[in-house]
Amino acid sequence: MTEIVDIDKKYIENSLKQKMNVLKDNRFLMDEVFIPISKALKLDVDEVIEIFAKKLDFASCYELHAYAEQARMGCLGRKVDIDLGLCWLSDFFGLIKKEEADLIRKKVVESHLLYKKPYKEALEEGRQMILKLLKEE
Amino acid sequence: MTEIVDIDKKYIENSLKQKMNVLKDNRFLMDEVFIPISKALKLDVDEVIEIFAKKLDFASCYELHAYAEQARMGCLGRKVDIDLGLCWLSDFFGLIKKEEADLIRKKVVESHLLYKKPYKEALEEGRQMILKLLKEE
Structure with missing residues (x-):
């Protein structure tokens, strides 16, 4: 049981990292979204990206550019x-x-x-x- | 004929001055409306007041505070x-x-x-x- 919980945790962590990488790789999102928001909220830009990655699924991460x-x-x-x-x-x-x-x-x-x-x-x-x-x- | 035109002109000038005085006397309008707008538009504050006075009738000049x-x-x-x-x-x-x-x-x-x-x-x-x-x- 503990093992399954651990695997689950690992999966969530990995998927979060992957989503963060998708978001970070997008220069436009970086310049036009994450950096301005990090300034407005006085948050580290990585924290901003993590918030987005946590709230969005993979598809939404890829769609974010269009919304932006x-x-x-x-x-x-x-x-x-x-x-x-x-x-x-x-x-x-x-x-x-x-x-x-x-x-x-x-x-x-x-x-x-x-x-x-x-x-x-x-x-x-x-x-x-x-x-x-x-x-x- | 020239005289009537002159009287008319005089009347418009006077009423404009009176409206400008109504607007200028209102400290709230001065601080919260005319000065900020003069800054945004890089216009002299008297010019801003004149624009309002020209566009508004007397009743609207008095009502401006509520709108503001x-x-x-x-x-x-x-x-x-x-x-x-x-x-x-x-x-x-x-x-x-x-x-x-x-x-x-x-x-x-x-x-x-x-x-x-x-x-x-x-x-x-x-x-x-x-x-x-x-x-x-």
Whole structure:
């Protein structure tokens, strides 16, 4: 009986290690997911990877890259909302229409992620679009 | 005819000035809305106030305080999502349940806005809650 429990334990340990290796080998996940999360949570990056490996099965570990692409776009969009004050200007005060805010957010995210502009420059483009809209008579 | 146009212009100018005074006199709006927006948009704070005054009628200028209270809660919640990585952990990777993320966000926002804890301290409380959830076996 003890032997079976030991084998079981060994199996879980091994599978965890394998999942961690799958995740670690993915440079994109490392740079765009695990390192930023480790900074936000002030956790060692290996601990972050272990948390993911424990919560996900093998298939999900391989699928994580696709989710991460979506998450990167989505979460960056929310950061743009905060950094440009769009949350205030559009959602709460209605000084900028929702469709316009969506367009500005999209432009900034694309500039940075697709056209590789530094985030500050992409943000500056968004800022100029906002100023133009706000100063329209 | 020129006279009527002049009177009209004068009236609009005066009403703009009055609206700007209403907005400027409100310390809360100044600290929580106009100054943060002026920083985000790199605009002079008077320009920000003028934009609001031009877009809003008198009634809306007086109502702005109530909207601003809501906006402050709402927009801070979104900042918490970014700063704690909840956007990634909950919305996209599902490592933290939506209801748990809502609770953490609410706790941090309340700690800071209602109980006046410095934002960093409030954030730290949220971080601890996240770590506890993530490390649960």
